[in-house]
Amino acid sequence: MSGGSEDAIGSACGRVAGRVAGPAAQTGDQDGREDHDDRDDQGEVRMPRQGSTANGRRATVVDVARLAGVSTATVSRVMNRNYPVAAATRERVEEAMRELGYVVNAHARALAGVSGRTVGIIISDVVDPFYAYIARGVEREATAGGRLCLVCSTQGDPQRELAFIELMHERRADAVILVGGSVADRGYRTELERRARELDAGGSKLVLCGRPSLGKDAPTVGVEYDNEGGAFAITDHLLTEGHERILYLGGPPGLSTTKERIAGHRRALEQRGLPRDPALVQPGAFSRQFGHRRMTELLRDGPEFTAVFAANDIVAAGAAQALEEAGMRVPQDVSLVGYDDVPVAQELRPRLTTVHIPLEEMGRQAVRVALAGGDEDDWRAPTTGTLRLGTHLVVRDSVAAPRGVRRRRG
Amino acid sequence: MSGGSEDAIGSACGRVAGRVAGPAAQTGDQDGREDHDDRDDQGEVRMPRQGSTANGRRATVVDVARLAGVSTATVSRVMNRNYPVAAATRERVEEAMRELGYVVNAHARALAGVSGRTVGIIISDVVDPFYAYIARGVEREATAGGRLCLVCSTQGDPQRELAFIELMHERRADAVILVGGSVADRGYRTELERRARELDAGGSKLVLCGRPSLGKDAPTVGVEYDNEGGAFAITDHLLTEGHERILYLGGPPGLSTTKERIAGHRRALEQRGLPRDPALVQPGAFSRQFGHRRMTELLRDGPEFTAVFAANDIVAAGAAQALEEAGMRVPQDVSLVGYDDVPVAQELRPRLTTVHIPLEEMGRQAVRVALAGGDEDDWRAPTTGTLRLGTHLVVRDSVAAPRGVRRRRG
DNA sequence: GACCTCATAGAACACGTTTACTGTCCGGAG
DNA sequence: CTCCGGACAGTAAACGTGTTCTATGAGGTC
Numbered sequence: 001m002s003g004g005s006e007d008a009i010g011s012a013c014g015r016v017a018g019r020v021a022g023p024a025a026q027t028g029d030q031d032g033r034e035d036h037d038d039r040d041d042q043g044e045v046r047m048p049r050q051g052s053t054a055n056g057r058r059a060t061v062v063d064v065a066r067l068a069g070v071s072t073a074t075v076s077r078v079m080n081r082n083y084p085v086a087a088a089t090r091e092r093v094e095e096a097m098r099e100l101g102y103v104v105n106a107h108a109r110a111l112a113g114v115s116g117r118t119v120g121i122i123i124s125d126v127v128d129p130f131y132a133y134i135a136r137g138v139e140r141e142a143t144a145g146g147r148l149c150l151v152c153s154t155q156g157d158p159q160r161e162l163a164f165i166e167l168m169h170e171r172r173a174d175a176v177i178l179v180g181g182s183v184a185d186r187g188y189r190t191e192l193e194r195r196a197r198e199l200d201a202g203g204s205k206l207v208l209c210g211r212p213s214l215g216k217d218a219p220t221v222g223v224e225y226d227n228e229g230g231a232f233a234i235t236d237h238l239l240t241e242g243h244e245r246i247l248y249l250g251g252p253p254g255l256s257t258t259k260e261r262i263a264g265h266r267r268a269l270e271q272r273g274l275p276r277d278p279a280l281v282q283p284g285a286f287s288r289q290f291g292h293r294r295m296t297e298l299l300r301d302g303p304e305f306t307a308v309f310a311a312n313d314i315v316a317a318g319a320a321q322a323l324e325e326a327g328m329r330v331p332q333d334v335s336l337v338g339y340d341d342v343p344v345a346q347e348l349r350p351r352l353t354t355v356h357i358p359l360e361e362m363g364r365q366a367v368r369v370a371l372a373g374g375d376e377d378d379w380r381a382p383t384t385g386t387l388r389l390g391t392h393l394v395v396r397d398s399v400a401a402p403r404g405v406r407r408r409r410g
Numbered sequence: 411m412s413g414g415s416e417d418a419i420g421s422a423c424g425r426v427a428g429r430v431a432g433p434a435a436q437t438g439d440q441d442g443r444e445d446h447d448d449r450d451d452q453g454e455v456r457m458p459r460q461g462s463t464a465n466g467r468r469a470t471v472v473d474v475a476r477l478a479g480v481s482t483a484t485v486s487r488v489m490n491r492n493y494p495v496a497a498a499t500r501e502r503v504e505e506a507m508r509e510l511g512y513v514v515n516a517h518a519r520a521l522a523g524v525s526g527r528t529v530g531i532i533i534s535d536v537v538d539p540f541y542a543y544i545a546r547g548v549e550r551e552a553t554a555g556g557r558l559c560l561v562c563s564t565q566g567d568p569q570r571e572l573a574f575i576e577l578m579h580e581r582r583a584d585a586v587i588l589v590g591g592s593v594a595d596r597g598y599r600t601e602l603e604r605r606a607r608e609l610d611a612g613g614s615k616l617v618l619c620g621r622p623s624l625g626k627d628a629p630t631v632g633v634e635y636d637n638e639g640g641a642f643a644i645t646d647h648l649l650t651e652g653h654e655r656i657l658y659l660g661g662p663p664g665l666s667t668t669k670e671r672i673a674g675h676r677r678a679l680e681q682r683g684l685p686r687d688p689a690l691v692q693p694g695a696f697s698r699q700f701g702h703r704r705m706t707e708l709l710r711d712g713p714e715f716t717a718v719f720a721a722n723d724i725v726a727a728g729a730a731q732a733l734e735e736a737g738m739r740v741p742q743d744v745s746l747v748g749y750d751d752v753p754v755a756q757e758l759r760p761r762l763t764t765v766h767i768p769l770e771e772m773g774r775q776a777v778r779v780a781l782a783g784g785d786e787d788d789w790r791a792p793t794t795g796t797l798r799l800g801t802h803l804v805v806r807d808s809v810a811a812p813r814g815v816r817r818r819r820g
Numbered sequence: 821g822a823c824c825t826c827a828t829a830g831a832a833c834a835c836g837t838t839t840a841c842t843g844t845c846c847g848g849a850g
Numbered sequence: 851c852t853c854c855g856g857a858c859a860g861t862a863a864a865c866g867t868g869t870t871c872t873a874t875g876a877g878g879t880c
Contacts, residue, residue, distance in 0.1 A: 060866055060867090061866065061867060072830090073868085075867095076869085089829080103580055103612070104866090105866055111836065111865090111868095112834080112866080114868070126549060135561075136536045136537050139536060148581070149562065150560055151560075152558065198513060348757055470835090483838080483862095486837065486839080494856095522839080523865065823878100827877105828875090831871090835867090835868090838864085840863085841861085846855105847855095850853080
C-alpha cells in the first residue's frame with residue numbers, strides 16, 4: 001500500500017469517470033452497422049430493457065468506443081493497461097470516458113472471467129466488539145488486496161449462516177469467512193461441509209475463524225486462537241492467588257467456544273487436584289444482561305465462591321454491576337476475570353484482568369490464508385490447514401487473594 | 411419477514427443445491443432430445459477457460475438443463491418461479507440441480523437485468539460503536555429486504571471514501587450510504603456531488619447519514635439526527651445545575667459534526683447571556699487517547715472549569731481516566747458529560763450523562779429512504795429529501811452542582 | 821522492390837442468466 | 851370437424867466486458 005499505487009484503495013485498477021453528459025451528439029459518423037439482416041423490418045424502435053430502476057441508461061464500453069472512434073477492445077485495453085495502446089488513442093478514449101461518466105460494470109467484468117474481488121465475512125453481530133475487531137482485520141486485509149468486504153450478521157442463527165454462505169457463493173466471493181463458535185449439531189455440520197465442498201469446487205475457500213475444524217477431509221482452512229490455553233492460564237492465575245472456589249459464568253452451552261474455555265478451566269483445576277463442582281459452572285448467554293441477572297440470582301441463593309470467571313468481558317461487565325449492587329467490592333470481596341480483552345475491560349472499575357486474543361490479527365490472517373493458494377496456480381498447496389494464534393493473560397486490577405470463603409447473603 | 415418465507419434470509423428466491431455427486435447416471439429415460447445438431451461434430455473437448463482459480467468447473471444452467479433434458483429457459487423458470495412449469499418437469503430440474511451442486515451466478519443474473527440486491531455502507535471504522543450501531547441498522551434493514559451489505563472503512567480518509575463510492579458504483583449497489591461527519595473542503599464536496607450524479611444517473615441513491623446535505627440540487631437523500639439540539643440540551647442541563655465554565659473537549663475541528671455540536675453548545679451559553687471563552691473549546695480527535703492526554707494537559711495548565719462536555723462518550727472515557735489519575739472525583743469535583751450514548755457510557759463509574767442518538771434506527775431509515783422510490787416506478791417522488799431524527803438527554807450520575815470554581819492544580 | 825518484424829487496432833466469441841417471442845399439444849366450445 | 855385458448859416448453863437475443871485471433875500499416879534489411 002505504500003508503493004506509488006494509482007488509487008486510494010488497494011490495487012484497484014485505475015479508472016476514470018467524468019461529468020454527467022455532454023450534448024448527446026451521437027458523433028455524426030454513420031458507422032458501418034449494416035442491417036442486422038432481420039429484426040429491422042419490425043420498424044419499431046423497441047426501447048431496450050432498463051437496467052433496474054434507471055431513468056437514464058448508463059454508458060457502456062460500446063458508447064465510449066463509439067465516441068472515441070475506436071473498438072471496444074481498445075477501450076478495454078485502455079482500462080486494464082494490459083496491452084499496448086498508442087498514447088493519442090489512449091487520450092481520446094480517456095476523454096470519452098470522462099465525457100460520458102463511464103463506470104465499468106463489475107458484474108460484466110466478473111462474468112468475463114476476472115475475479116469479483118470480494119471476500120465475505122459472516123459474524124453474529126457487528127456491534128459486539130469481539131466480532132467487530134475481527135471484522136476490522138478482515139476488512140483491512142481485504143482492502144489492502146483491492147477487494148471489497150461483504151458483511152453479514154446471523155444473530156446466532158445457524159440457518160441464516162448457511163443461507164448467507166449460499167448468497168456469497170452466488171456472488172462468487174473469493175473467500176467466505178465464518179467467525180465464532182459453532183453449535184455441535186450433526187445435521188448442521190453436514191450441511192456446512194457440503195457448502196464447503198461446493199465452494200471449494202468453485203475455487204473459493206471457506207475459512208473457519210475461531211471455530212473447530214470440520215474434519216481432515218473437509219476443504220476448509222482455519223485460523224484459531226488458543227481458547228483452552230487462555231482459560232487455563234487465567235484460571236491458574238486465580239488459583240495461584242489462592243482461590244479454590246471459582247464460578248464460571250456465561251457462554252452458550254452448546255457452543256464450541258464455551259466448551260473449550262470450560263475445558264481449559266477444568267484442566268487448571270485438575271492440575272491442582274481440585275474437585276469440579278457442577279454448581280460452579282453456569283453457562284448462559286454472552287450478554288451483559290445475562291451476566292447481571294444470573295450473578296444477582298447466584299448471590300442470593302447460589303453456591304459459595306470467592307472468584308468469578310466470566311465467559312467474556314461483556315458478561316463480566318454485567319456481573320460487575322450485580323456485584324456492585326449487592327454491595328460487594330471487587331477484588332476485595334470477590335475477584336472477577338473476563339475473556340477477550342475488549343475495550344470495556346479497561347473502562348470497568350477496577351480494570352478487568354482478562355485474556356487477550358489477537359482479534360484483528362485473526363481477521364487479517366483469515367483472508368491471507370484463504371487467498372494464499374488462490375493467487376498462484378500452485379494447487380499443490382494443501383487445501384486444508386489451520387493457523388493457530390496465541391492468547392495471553394492481561395493482569396489488571398480485578399483479582400486479589402480471597403479474604404475468606406464467601407457465604408451466601410441473607 | 412414473519413410470513414412463511416421460503417428462506418432464512420429476507421425474500422431471497424428459493425434455490426436448491428445438493429450433495430456433491432451421486433453416480434452420474436444420466437437418469438435412464440431416453441428423452442426426446444435428438445442431437446443438438448452442432449457442437450457434437452467438433453469431436454474435441456476443448457477445455458473452457460477456467461472461471462478464476464478453480465480446478466473443477468462450476469455447473470451452469472446449461473449443465474442442469476442438459477441433465478434434466480430441458481431448455482435453459484425452463485431451468486431459469488424453475489428457479490425464479492415466475493412462470494408456470496409442470497410439476498414433473500420441476501422435479502426433474504430440481505433433482506438435476508441437486509445432483510450437480512448448482513449455484514446460480516449472481517453476476518450473470520445481475521448482468522441480465524435483475525438488481526444486484528446490494529447496499530453499500532461507508533464508515534470510518536467498524537470498531538467504533540457509533541458506526542457499528544448504524545451499520546447494524548443498515549445491515550438488518552438490507553437483509554430484511556433480501557439484500558447483502560457491503561461495508562467499507564475509510565479510517566477517516568476522504569480519498570478512500572471517494573474511491574469506495576466508485577467501487578460500489580461499479581458493483582451497481584442499489585444504494586450507497588455515507589455515514590458520519592464530513593470535512594468542509596470545497597474540492598471534496600464537488601467530487602462527492604459528481605459521484606452522486608453519476609450514481610443517480612444509474613438509478614442508485616447516495617444517502618448522507620448524519621452529514622449535511624450537498625445542496626438542494628444534488629441528487630441525494632439524507633438521514634440526520636438533531637446534533638445541534640442535543641448539544642444545546644446537554645449544555646443547558648449543565649447550566650441549570652449551576653455550571654458556568656464548561657470545557658468542550660474533542661472532535662476533529664473541520665468536521666461538520668463538531669461544528670454542529672459546538673453550535674448547540676454556544677447557543678445554550680448565549681441564551682443565558684454567558685460569554686464564550688475560546689480557551690474553553692478544545693477540539694481534537696474522537697479518541698479515548700486524545701481525551702486522556704488533553705485532559706491531563708489542561709488539568710496541569712489549562713483554564714478554570716467546573717464541567718467537561720466531551721465531544722463523544724469515548725473521549726469522555728479518556729477524560730474520566732485523566733480526572734481519576736489527577737485525584738479529581740466525578741461529579742463532586744468536576745461534572746462530565748458525553749455524547750452518543752454508546753454502551754461504554756453505562757460502564758463508566760459514575761455512569762455517564764450523555765445524549766442519546768437513535769443510531770440503529772438511523773441505519774434502518776437510511777436504507778429505507780434510499781430504496782423507497784426505487785421499488786415502484788413512481789419517479790415523481792422527490793429524488794432529494796432529508797429525514798430528521800430526534801436526540802434526547804440521558805441523565806445518569808456524572809453531573810452535580812459545582813462545589814465552587816475549580817482552580818488549576820499545583 | 822520483396823520480405824520480415826513490430827506496434828496497434830478491430831472482429832468475434834465466451835461468460836451464465838433472463839426473457840420476449842414462438843410454437844405445440846390438448847381439451848372444450850361452436 | 852374446426853377453432854380457440856390455456857398450459858407449457860424451446861429459441862435466441864440481449865446484458866457489458868475480456869481476450870484471442872487476425873489484419874494493417876510503418877519501418878527496416880537484404
